[in-house]
Amino acid sequence: MVRFYLLAIVLCFIHHGNSKEDCFPSEWLKSVSMSVKISKAGFHRDLQYRVQWSKTDHDVQVLLVQKLPSGVYMDEYQLETLRRDTGLEVLLDSKVDLEAPEYLSSGFTALVFLSGKHEAVVPVHGRYHRPSDSSKRVKVDIESPRLLLRSDQCTETLSPGLRRVVVDAPCTFSNHSICSWMEILDLEDNAGVSLEIPVGDSSMIITVCVGTVLTTVLSCVYLLRNIWKHGSF
């Protein structure tokens, strides 16, 4: 009986010892922080992500899962050019229409791979929104991204715990096979960002119709008169 208890205690120690060699120990996770900022103005913005963590003896792969509303879009071709020029790795989960207005588009998700880097700047563009008769601008909210961590060197099975869950996501930008990632929950400063897009004034609809039609009729009549006077029939 005593031997059984001794064995149990030894196994317990071994188990705790193993969890101390956990890839992402809880103490280290407290050092992980993420901030999202939006810069520039107008329809073309930059989402600036910065993820900090304290030194650790293995590599840290970071994946930001950013859900984006229908009010904005990312240009996959621009992202491809940026990948060639600066090494930015962003994967979009669906084909994004570059020209449709907001009310004919849907949201999508962008996967931002930070391979060892601590920051990334991702360009995002505003879509045209429905004209409004009450406000000059419309606010588009972009929620904070989900932060996922993984390590190539440390291949211990990830275990969930307080403030963290295990999720599946593509391993790297180029390798689309699924790996297990650790999602860190309850991060500080995760209020998200927002941008304001100017919208047309729908209360002016009659003015715009009348003004446009009058001007085009005036121009048309002027030209017709000139053509009639100076043309040879």
Added chain:
Amino acid sequence: MDARLCVLLSAALLVRLALLCFGVYQDQNLQLKYTDVDYHVFTDASRFIIQGRSPYDRSTFRYTPLLALVLAPGVLLSSVCGKLLFVGCDLLSALLLFQLLVLRGSARSSATLLCGLWLFNPLTVAVSTRGNAESLLAVLVLSTLLCLESRRRTSAALLFGLAVHMKIYPVTYALPVALSLSGAPSRGRGLVQNLLRCVSGDLLLFAAVSGAVFFGLNLTFYCMYGWDFLQESYLYHLTRRDIRHNFSPYFYLLYVTAEHRWSGVLALVCFLPQMLLLSLASLAFRSDLPFCCFIHTAVFVSFNKVCTSQYFLWYLCLLPLVLPRLTLSWRRGLGLLLLWFVGQALWLSPAYYLEFEGWNTFTLIWIAGLLFLLINSLILGQIISHYRPAEAQLKKTD
């Protein structure tokens, strides 16, 4: 060939080559790229064709597969090959302009000067060195006109069919070309007899050859790429209702009425001024085809539902043909040119603040668009009222 023309063409080539080199440098080192997005669209589509895929896999590729095929060497050799082709088309357009001008009676020295206006126009230089394909179409339109002026009707028909296949807008030239090829109506005869005279052998041949080229190419590409080809190459342009800001006077109207019941009716109403003006201009100026085509294109672009600065090249390539017979004084001509630039500047400023600073300048952009239409109409009206066709000039010298 004229020595002065050679010098002019060489200088134009040097300027363009210098800009191409600068463009390569800027693309590699600065954030703001020199090359236009369209060029990347073309080269991506070319790459897809070489890989055996459809060029329409590239989103926003709204052109004929011929364009992607023509640019295929660029994908295999160097990325700058396509731009070199467009630069070559610029120079070829200048040569065609020179020949047309001389054929229409200009002295070689003034023809060279007028070609210089095309070659050193900043818009022309920028558009082809940035990788837009407008100069390709300028070559096709100018060569069609040259063939018609020198009575090579079959070649003209071939080139016309090809031009319409590449971009839809030259189809508006069909009416003045048809009227110029048909027999001249005689005052003594009745309407029906005149209409029958219209359908001359020349006209039928022209229609048959250009129709065969156009429909032949379309059928081939439809068989290869299916509905995508028709949708992206033609239907998109015909039904396009871009609500994003552009020079068109209809932009804001289309934006605020985008989801209204009667937006379809409005879109149709917008066609009416174009139709009326194009029909009357075709009748009035059918004897002077280059002038007629110039008026056609200028009206088409100014009253179109979408207008970007590349469209200006469509009529600017025909302007040198109109200038010799214009009796505008230098002061008035320069004044009108300045007015045209002021009109663009008045639109570009609020547009910049809207897109890059987020200011709500929609109303200003709308008013600037309407003002630009009025300016364009004034300039066109002045050109029409100060144009002296060849017969009038001959009468003056008699």
